[in-house]
Amino acid sequence: xxxxxxxxxxxxxxxxxxxxxxxxxxxxxxxxxxxxxxxxxxxxxxxxxxxxxxxxxxxxxxxxxxxxxxxxxxxxxxxxxxxxxxxxxxxxxxxxxxxxxxxxxxxxxxxxxxxxxxxxxxxxxxxxxxxxxxxxxxxxxxxxxxxxxxxxxxxxxxxxxxxxxxxxxxxxxxxxxxxxxxxxxxxxxxxxxxxxxxxxxxxxxxxxxxxxxxxxxxxxxxxxxxxxxxxxxxxxxxxxxxxxxxxxxxxxxxxxxxxxxxxxx
Ligand code: PEP
Ligand code: MN
Numbered sequence: 001x002x003x004x005x006x007x008x009x010x011x012x013x014x015x016x017x018x019x020x021x022x023x024x025x026x027x028x029x030x031x032x033x034x035x036x037x038x039x040x041x042x043x044x045x046x047x048x049x050x051x052x053x054x055x056x057x058x059x060x061x062x063x064x065x066x067x068x069x070x071x072x073x074x075x076x077x078x079x080x081x082x083x084x085x086x087x088x089x090x091x092x093x094x095x096x097x098x099x100x101x102x103x104x105x106x107x108x109x110x111x112x113x114x115x116x117x118x119x120x121x122x123x124x125x126x127x128x129x130x131x132x133x134x135x136x137x138x139x140x141x142x143x144x145x146x147x148x149x150x151x152x153x154x155x156x157x158x159x160x161x162x163x164x165x166x167x168x169x170x171x172x173x174x175x176x177x178x179x180x181x182x183x184x185x186x187x188x189x190x191x192x193x194x195x196x197x198x199x200x201x202x203x204x205x206x207x208x209x210x211x212x213x214x215x216x217x218x219x220x221x222x223x224x225x226x227x228x229x230x231x232x233x234x235x236x237x238x239x240x241x242x243x244x245x246x247x248x249x250x251x252x253x254x255x256x257x258x259x260x261x262x263x264x265x
Pocket of ligand 1: 058113114115136166201
């Protein structure tokens with residue numbers, strides 16, 4: 001179902017007014033984790049002003065250490081609902097466990113994190129929902145495995161899947177992951193689904209996020225997911241890769257120039 005050969009036209013995924021694919025471009029931005037209402041309101045105001053179309057924030061966080069901040073859970077989702085009402089922005093948040101799905105009623109886009117890309121029982125449950133899914137490439141997943149994970153969701157009847165390139169593991173320690181920019185045109189040829197890039201997790205360093213974002217846009221991505229925080233030094237997670245609102249604003253300005261420069265005449 002994900003294959004271009006069965007569906008030549010690009011799939012357009014719409015979520016609460018944000019549109020991805022088929023020439024439509026959107027930007028999901030916000031903190032790695034929902035930390036407080038004040039934090040989310042401040043970041044949402046800034047990213048909306050800069051042109052983001054979806055607010056992101058993790059309430060259930062897949063942390064390497066079980067002793068690290070695990071997210072605010074249900075309380076975090078309630079904060080996302082408030083942001084949605086206050087700013088009229090759709091929201092995206094990660095669902096780690098199918099048992100939590102009833103809590104995600106007010107979430108517009110369900111994110112499957114890299115660590116769960118091959119959690120087939122979760123993917124099957126998401127196939128029974130009618131919500132757009134942002135499926136992130138696994139930590140060391142091939143493009144074929146990413147497409148097959150999408151297939152699991154689509155086979156259940158939910159064809160509103162977006163694929164996200166967020167870098168894969170490498171031997172290098174100067175970047176968090178190796179951003180596979182060529183995955184974007186490779187996927188473009190193989191699938192009709194919208195292709196999103198996450199330059200934040202792909203690079204892991206704030207200074208590297210804008211150049212990776214421009215490369216993704218030039219390579220034809222249908223959207224970006226970017227982490228933004230007003231006080232990165234004190235972020236509960238992923239502060240090192242978070243952009244300040246002003247840096248995000250500048251990145252958005254330049255990304256739109258890149259998009260215009262590579263657009264079909
Ligand atoms: C995230 O978006 O905060 C996240 C945990 O991403 P990934 O699953 O790509 O590591
Ligand atoms: Mn993160």
